[in-house]
Amino acid sequence: MKNLFREVLWPLVAVLAAFVVGGIIILILGDNPLTAYGWLLSSSFGSAKDIGWTLHYATPLIFTGLAVAVAFRCGLLNIGAEGQLYVAAFATAWVGMKFGGVATKVVGEGTAIADLPAIVLIPLCILTAVVVGGIWGAIPGILRAKFGSHEVINTIMLNFIGIALVSYFTQYYYKIPGDPIMQTANIGEAAHIPQLNQFLPFIPKDVPLNLSFIIAIVMCVLIYVFLWKTKWGYELRAVGQNASAAEYGGINPKKQIILAMTLSGALAGMVAIGEVMGTRHNYYDGFSAEWGFLGIAVALLGRNHPVGVFIAAIFFGVLLRGEIFVDAFTAKVSKDLGWVLQAIIILFVACFQKFTKR
């Protein structure tokens, strides 16, 4: 109980401190911080619709937060969730088009491969997101395990490479000629996942919350079970706590590093489920709102625990939803307040970690 208190206390202090610093900045800019924070809260929790939107914004962050947390638990810092979700999103859109009967009139190939029914196509698309994200995550894992090269630098590099790669494919093969936006054609309708308001009547019609939110909750549970109730999860955490001790105890750290990074990439790739199959129904350039990087903040604030990640993701969902309203209803404060608050929170959490370790 005392442990839990300490786990929760410092993240809360960090958040409060960040709001104080943010409030001072708002004051200097010439606005009333209480008005700004009032809008932040009322626009994200004020009504059923607002809550729905907040959860919608939180969903990709649950996936990326879990992704970073799993890697963290193995002692690895995955800065590459952004690249992982980009390649996964493109691949998912590709499968959704090609196997969804979309005969896109694009450069190169114009015909669909198959026109699968939803019951086959949806699992196939989800599998694509998981596998492709997993592969992009496995690369830095293998590089770390085999050559000892640091995953932080490699994942940063793979972000740029992955984003450039899918930008190339979009531009040269899957962009509809004449379309000014760099985007693919829409995926087949059979690949669309259901909106939650279709079967949950209490969710308002204009809330874009989709099945991916449920999948995100399920993943929180599964990752908890994996990390704390299975042998593999135990070994993964053992490597994270002390790699050489784990190796002495008969655990192969290299295997665990590759496993953790693959799993991390797969979780990041799952962002594609909600965004490609649920919200936009295609892939487009500049697809992510820096979800991969925000995942680092979410994991950190959530103390790398699935429950913490879930709560932290919703907190960041509040910022993402609320900043739009703060921008619109205050004279001086723009949407960028969210970025500033996030940055200060990360900085404080990172600094306070010194006190939680003891």
Place this chain on the structure above:
Amino acid sequence: MGEILTIALLFSALRLATPLIFAALGGLFSERSGVINIALEGLMLAGAFTAAVTTYQFQNPYLGFVFGILAGGLLAYVYAIACIKFEADQVVAGMAINFLMIGLPALISGAVYDSSGSTPQIDKVDQLPNYFNNVSLASIIALLLIPICWYVMYKTPFGLRIRAAGENPQAADAAGINVLKLRYVAVIISGVLAGAGGAYLSIGQSSLFTRNMTAGRGFIALAALILAKWRPVPVLIACLFFGFTEAIAIQVQGASWAKIGGEDIPVQFIQMIPYVLTIIVLAGFIGLSRAPKALGIPYRKEN
């Protein structure tokens, strides 16, 4: 293909390499002292924004350049406090600095100039001056910094101490060196240099600050630093090479000569070169690239 290697392209490469040289040399000081610097991107943005605002307000690019440098140094001091005093995870704290500099300049310029996307345009005459064949004053400074940094790093007691703090802080401490103070100084120098690189972007290469205008250059500078194995002269070569690939990437777009077998050379593949090369070098395929031994490890004095 002969059209590729024009003098104009080489000058373009130097222009594009200039912010990278500043930032990578900055990273050199910080990392050689044992502090990872993922924050180069944010430090550059601080310099770029402050330089653009100061130059616009006072119509003086030199003042703008100096203020850009100061802003970089000041932000680096914040970063140093987090990393050295609070022993925060250096990569995480660095990312926080980068995030802050995506939001804060936009927040300020939104409130002051009513435009969160960019600061107001600076007159052409108020930009940093160019000499000879369009070589910016900043490029000349950057080139001069290479031998200076080399000299400081290898021929002065200060440089020796920095390297000692990054390789073996315990031994350095035992020899009477104040490791923590030295790391503070090194990180602030890295902010000063990265700030200069950013300032050149907003008041030399262009005439205003735009949101996130570094567009990953801080990370490319970091890649150049790794490629150069944390040494000043190879840093110059790596940065010029990356500047060159960027110059080619700009020229390739829509150019008639840029074809292989009748197909366009996709610009994305040229843009990827620095990143792919860094991964290859880090994996040890082109000789061993060894980071300073104590890189990323907070130093705690034992009593």
